[in-house]
Amino acid sequence: MYGNLAILAAFVFIYSLVSGGLEKTPFNGAVVFAAFGLVLGPLGLGLLSLEVDAEGLSLLAELTLAMVLFTDASNANLRELKHSFHIPKKLLLIGLPLTILLGFVGGFLIFDGLALFEIALIATMLAPTDAALGKAVVTNEGVPSNIREGLNVESGLNDGICVPILFIFLALATSTGAEGSTTILALRLVTEAIGIGVVVGVGLTFLGVRMLKQFVDKGWVTETWRQLPVPALAVTCFAVAQWLGGSGFIACFVGGMLFGGLAKQHKHDLLLAAEGTGDTLALITWVVFGAAVVGQSIGAFSWQVVLYSILSLTIVRMLPVFLVLKGMNLTADEKLFMGWFGPRGLASIVFAVIVLNEHLPGGETISMTVVCTILLSVIGHGLSANPLVAALGARLRNSASS
Amino acid sequence: MYLELGILALFVFCYSLVAGRVERAAASGPIVFVVSGFIMGPMVIGWFNGDVSRDGIKVLADLTLALILFIDAANADFSVLKKKLCIPSRMLLVGLPGVIFLGTLTAAVLFDRLSLLEAAILGTMLAATDAALGKAVVTNKAVPKQIREGLNIESGLNDGLCVPILFLFIALELGHVEGSGTMHALYLLVQELGIGLVVGLGLTAVGAKAFTWCLEKGWVTEIWRQVVVVALAIACFSMAQSLHGSGYIAAFVGGLLFGYIAKDATHKLVLAAEGVGETLALTTWFVFGAGVIGQSFDDFTWKMVVYAFLSLTVIRMLPIFLSLSSAGEKAASKLFLGWFGPRGLASIVFAIIVLNKGVPNAKFLAMVVVLTVFLSLVAHGISANPLSAALGKRPDSDN
Numbered sequence: 033m034y035g036n037l038a039i040l041a042a043f044v045f046i047y048s049l050v051s052g053g054l055e056k057t058p059f060n061g062a063v064v065f066a067a068f069g070l071v072l073g074p075l076g077l078g079l080l081s082l083e084v085d086a087e088g089l090s091l092l093a094e095l096t097l098a099m100v101l102f103t104d105a106s107n108a109n110l111r112e113l114k115h116s117f118h119i120p121k122k123l124l125l126i127g128l129p130l131t132i133l134l135g136f137v138g139g140f141l142i143f144d145g146l147a148l149f150e151i152a153l154i155a156t157m158l159a160p161t162d163a164a165l166g167k168a169v170v171t172n173e174g175v176p177s178n179i180r181e182g183l184n185v186e187s188g189l190n191d192g193i194c195v196p197i198l199f200i201f202l203a204l205a206t207s208t209g210a211e212g213s214t215t216i217l218a219l220r221l222v223t224e225a226i227g228i229g230v231v232v233g234v235g236l237t238f239l240g241v242r243m244l245k246q247f248v249d250k251g252w253v254t255e256t257w258r259q260l261p262v263p264a265l266a267v268t269c270f271a272v273a274q275w276l277g278g279s280g281f282i283a284c285f286v287g288g289m290l291f292g293g294l295a296k297q298h299k300h301d302l303l304l305a306a307e308g309t310g311d312t313l314a315l316i317t318w319v320v321f322g323a324a325v326v327g328q329s330i331g332a333f334s335w336q337v338v339l340y341s342i343l344s345l346t347i348v349r350m351l352p353v354f355l356v357l358k359g360m361n362l363t364a365d366e367k368l369f370m371g372w373f374g375p376r377g378l379a380s381i382v383f384a385v386i387v388l389n390e391h392l393p394g395g396e397t398i399s400m401t402v403v404c405t406i407l408l409s410v411i412g413h414g415l416s417a418n419p420l421v422a423a424l425g426a427r428l429r430n431s432a433s434s
Numbered sequence: 435m436y437l438e439l440g441i442l443a444l445f446v447f448c449y450s451l452v453a454g455r456v457e458r459a460a461a462s463g464p465i466v467f468v469v470s471g472f473i474m475g476p477m478v479i480g481w482f483n484g485d486v487s488r489d490g491i492k493v494l495a496d497l498t499l500a501l502i503l504f505i506d507a508a509n510a511d512f513s514v515l516k517k518k519l520c521i522p523s524r525m526l527l528v529g530l531p532g533v534i535f536l537g538t539l540t541a542a543v544l545f546d547r548l549s550l551l552e553a554a555i556l557g558t559m560l561a562a563t564d565a566a567l568g569k570a571v572v573t574n575k576a577v578p579k580q581i582r583e584g585l586n587i588e589s590g591l592n593d594g595l596c597v598p599i600l601f602l603f604i605a606l607e608l609g610h611v612e613g614s615g616t617m618h619a620l621y622l623l624v625q626e627l628g629i630g631l632v633v634g635l636g637l638t639a640v641g642a643k644a645f646t647w648c649l650e651k652g653w654v655t656e657i658w659r660q661v662v663v664v665a666l667a668i669a670c671f672s673m674a675q676s677l678h679g680s681g682y683i684a685a686f687v688g689g690l691l692f693g694y695i696a697k698d699a700t701h702k703l704v705l706a707a708e709g710v711g712e713t714l715a716l717t718t719w720f721v722f723g724a725g726v727i728g729q730s731f732d733d734f735t736w737k738m739v740v741y742a743f744l745s746l747t748v749i750r751m752l753p754i755f756l757s758l759s760s761a762g763e764k765a766a767s768k769l770f771l772g773w774f775g776p777r778g779l780a781s782i783v784f785a786i787i788v789l790n791k792g793v794p795n796a797k798f799l800a801m802v803v804v805l806t807v808f809l810s811l812v813a814h815g816i817s818a819n820p821l822s823a824a825l826g827k828r829p830d831s832d833n
Contacts, residue, residue: 034681038672042637045665049645053653240447247451257453259709264447271440280436312661 036080040316043068047315062165062318062377063410069322075330082324089320090385095267096313097191097382098284102266103306104163104188105288106299119182120189122356123370128190130352131159132197138343142336146394149205153387154401156198158344160191162377164314165410168417169373174425179366183373191379192285196226198383199279206390228278233269233287240265241294244302262306265291314378321381326403328388332396333404341405345412349374365427369420375413376406438482442720445470446713462815463712464567464719464778468808471723482724491721492790498714499593499783500671500685501664505711506565506590507689508663508696508704521584522591524757525771530592532753533561534599540749541802544741548795551607556799558600559785560745560806562593564778566715567811570818571774576826581767585774593780594686598627600784601680604791629679634670634688641666642695663707666692715779722782727804734801742806746813750775770825776814777807 047054047064054064072080082089135155143151163184169175170184203218244261247253253261266284273283292299350371357367384402388395449456449466456466474481537557542550565586571577572586602623609619645662648654654662667685674684696703751772758768785803789796 034672034676038669038676041665041669041672044661045641045669046644048654048658048661048665049648050653051658052655053648053651243448243451250455252452252454253450254454257450260450260713261447264443264450267443268440268447271436271443275436275440308660 036082039072039080040319043319044312044315060165060168060410060414061315063414065315065318066322066326066407066410069319069324070326071322073323074327080319080323082320089324090389092313093317093320093382093385094280095270096310096317097379098270098280099263099266099306099310099313100164100378101192101195101281102262102269102284102288102291103303103310105192105285106292106295106303108185108188108289108292117185119178119357119360120185122360123182123186123353124189124193127352127356128159128193130356131349132156134352135159135344135348138348139340142340142343143394143397146397147205149201150392150394150398152201153198153205153392154340154398155348156194156201157380157383157387157398157402158348158376158405160194160376160379160383161187161374162191162379163187164311165375165377165413166373168414169421172417172421174421175369176366176428179362179370183370187374192281192288194379194383195279195281195285196222198386199225202387202390205392225277225279226282228276229273229280229282230286232273232276232278233283233285234290236269236272236283237265237287237290238294240268241291244295258302259308262291262302263309266306317378317381321403321406325381325384325388325399326407329396329400329403332400334397337397337401337404340401341408344405345374345376345409346372363428363431365424369424372416372420373413376402376409380406441474441481442717445720446716449716462567462570462811463716465811465815467716467719468723468727468811471720471725472727473723475724475727477727482721491725492786494714494721495718495783495786496675496681497668497671498711498718499780500681501667501707501711501714502566502779503594503597503682504667504670504685504689504692505663505704505707507594507686508693510587510590510690510693520761521580521758521763521771522587524761525584525588525754526591526595528757529588529754530561530595532757533750534558534596536749536753537561537745540741540744544737545798547798549607549610551603551610552793552795552799554603555600555607555788555793556802557749558596558603559781559788559799559803560749560777562596562777562780562784563589563775564593564780565589566712567776567778567814568774570815571822574819574822574826576822577770578767578826581763581771581825585771589775594682594689596780596784597680597682597686598623600787601626604788604793607793608791626678626680627683629677630674630681630683631679631687633674633677633679634684634686635691637670637673637684638666638688638691639695641669642692646696659703663692663703664710667707718779718782722804722807726782726785726800727808734805738802738805739809741802742809745806746775746777746810747773764828766825766828770821773817773821774814777803777810781807 047061051061054061069080070076072078074081132152132155135158136152139146139151139154140148143154146154163170166183166187170180170187172180200219200222203222204215207215207218240261244253266287269283269287270280272280274280295302350368353371353374354364354367357370362370380402384399388399392398449463453463456463471482473479476482534554534557537560538550538554539557541548541553541556545553548556565572568585568589572582574582602620605619605623606616609616645654667688670684670688671681673681675681751769754772754775755768758771761768763771781803785800789800793799
């Protein structure tokens with residue numbers, strides 16, 4: 033207990049010292065954290081002994097995703113988009129379902145030991161992209177602004193959209209194995225969970241923002257405590273929805289969207305603190321990923337897993353994105369660029385933790401596939417971000433001058 | 435699980451909205467959190483089951499105290515201490531042992547069921563004062579400067595000094611009860627303190643050097659700067675604990691060293707850590723209200739109220755008054771210094787430690803601590819502003 037805590041705290045301390053230096057290198061935080069977890073975890077030196085099953089760890093992963101869903105959704109302010117909402121809308125409404133479908137077809141052809149719903153789970157778990165990992169591209173001025181905005185909005189929202197789909201497949205996958213529970217019942221429970229999540233998220237956030245405005249105007253919110261309202265509201269939405277038998281992630285996602293819409297004035301200020309909390313939580317989740325998730329699923333490693341991971345990062349996402357962007361006035365280069373830059377990260381990890389805890393027959397293969405894809409993505413997207421951005425910029429300049 | 439988390443988060447959200455207003459009123463944050471914890475706890479509504487022995491709660495209390503020990507020690511400015519050494523050093527070196535002695539004696543006389551060592555444990559638990567609760571006095575400009583600084587330094591350091599004394603008494607008591615021999619218990623204690631000392635000094639020396647070096651290189655970003663002190667404090671604490679040393683000692687000496695090395699940068703860095711410390715502290719108060727108060731209710735006797743009352747008055751005020759006899763202060767100032775020793779978080783965490791160590795009369799001791807802390811919350815909270823104003827107005831007190 034204290035051993036783990038000591039190692040984590042020492043690592044956070046060291047990282048906080050060199051964070052600025054690391055940002056200038058191609059290694060992003062996620063690589064450092066995951067590598068650290070891997071080296072100190074059971075597969076490496078064995079100093080960190082973390083178990084995904086432990087209640088504390090899955091709660092940590094859940095809270096991290098809840099915080100990220102809330103802050104990402106409230107940052108994606110749709111009304112303030114400079115360019116049209118067309119690109120992200122197409123990516124989310126047509127591209128995302130197609131990606132899941134294609135991922136399912138790929139998985140069906142590659143894996144033979146898995147049930148159909150388990151393959152659907154893999155496809156859904158690997159569909160959301162990670163906004164934090166895409167930051168290198170999204171903040172790079174060399175990329176045309178419509179592409180950056182499109183990627184940013186897409187990655188902020190697709191994880192939230194994937195949550196209900198994941199839960200439906202998860203319910204179907206577990207109910208086919210268990211006795212006495214029918215598919216209809218499982219689906220009803222999922223619908224209920226989503227409905228409760230929406231109601232809780234909208235209701236709590238609406239009340240919360242009203243109160244927040246009232247008290248900020250009265251000057252009752254002091255400097256020290258200004259950091260807390262947004263993280264506290266996000267955790268409240270999550271925990272209340274979970275307690276009522278709903279989906280906390282849905283509550284955070286819709287709560288975040290509503291918060292972004294309602295709290296215009298103070299939004300940025302208030303969100304900053306929540307992002308800091310989210311960053312620290314994400315760091316720890318990445319360490320857990322390296323130490324525990326990778327170690328617990330390494331037994332299911334096979335060439336099929338690697339093949340699927342490569343396909344998932346390339347065709348499974350790039351083809352649908354390329355197709356749906358037809359007629360959006362983008363060059364083929366730009367469309368391929370958007371298709372490639374869908375890094376998989378935190379959302380997929382948390383989904384893996386959730387699925388691991390359900391103890392499905394194919395659970396190890398599922399999580400190993402997710403692990404492998406994330407590792408490849410972290411390395412592939414991390415290394416390619418700056419060179420590809422430069423190449424895209426050069427191409428665009430060439431075509432403009434010719 | 436989710437219900438408790440949801441209520442706590444909702445409560446923190448609501449409190450963060452009105453914190454500014456509450457701070458201006460007579461009710462302090464701790465009172466609000468203790469009372470709400472009590473109402474939502476098993477005694478009234480029952481939303482929290484308040485089982486203090488659960489791992490999570492013990493870790494929460496541990497980390498809170500570790501962070502506070504580190505922060506308070508780092509804030510103790512030794513340049514001020516050297517110049518105005520007189521008041522706080524007398525209070526710490528002469529007053530504190532006196533308070534413990536008198537507290538032990540009173541407990542031994544008042545409570546027949548306690549052994550002498552258990553009485554000593556009680557006296558030590560209640561000798562530590564809480565810097566955060568004294569803030570209303572320490573930041574009040576009406577109070578003369580040397581008194582404010584004296585109180586601030588004293589309350590920042592006395593909890594750290596009480597830790598080894600408390601552990602000594604606990605070790606002796608357990609050695610006595612389990613029959614494993616006093617020498618063995620003492621040997622373990624020395625080992626524990628030694629490891630804590632080495633870990634705290636070693637980690638902080640390396641950490642602070644690395645920090646100043648990276649800061650000069652410009653590697654420390656704005657967002658992560660907030661995390662530095664918190665991470666170092668927790669690293670000291672948990673490293674020492676995992677090596678079977680005392681994490682509190684490690685956090686305390688680590689904080690002292692950090693404050694000394696990082697001099698100028700200390701204040702800015704520590705400020706962020708204080709926010710975390712305050713949130714943790716209020717959460718601990720909430721748990722205290724929900725769990726500890728309810729759990730210890732059945733042992734209640736009227737003698738406890740008498741002891742709590744004496745502990746806040748004679749037991750602390752007399753030794754402090756005597757220790758300052760030749761410090762050149764007016765009698766009113768000496769009484770003021772004696773009165774403003776609010777008992778708080780340190781005493782509570784000590785009580786949780788004693789509960790978990792298996793001292794025979796632990797529940798009884800915890801109940802006395804709870805009662806004293808509760809009385810102190812109310813009495814010191816109400817009297818802070820009026821008494822400060824009264825002391826400031828006394829014509830003979832300004833110099």
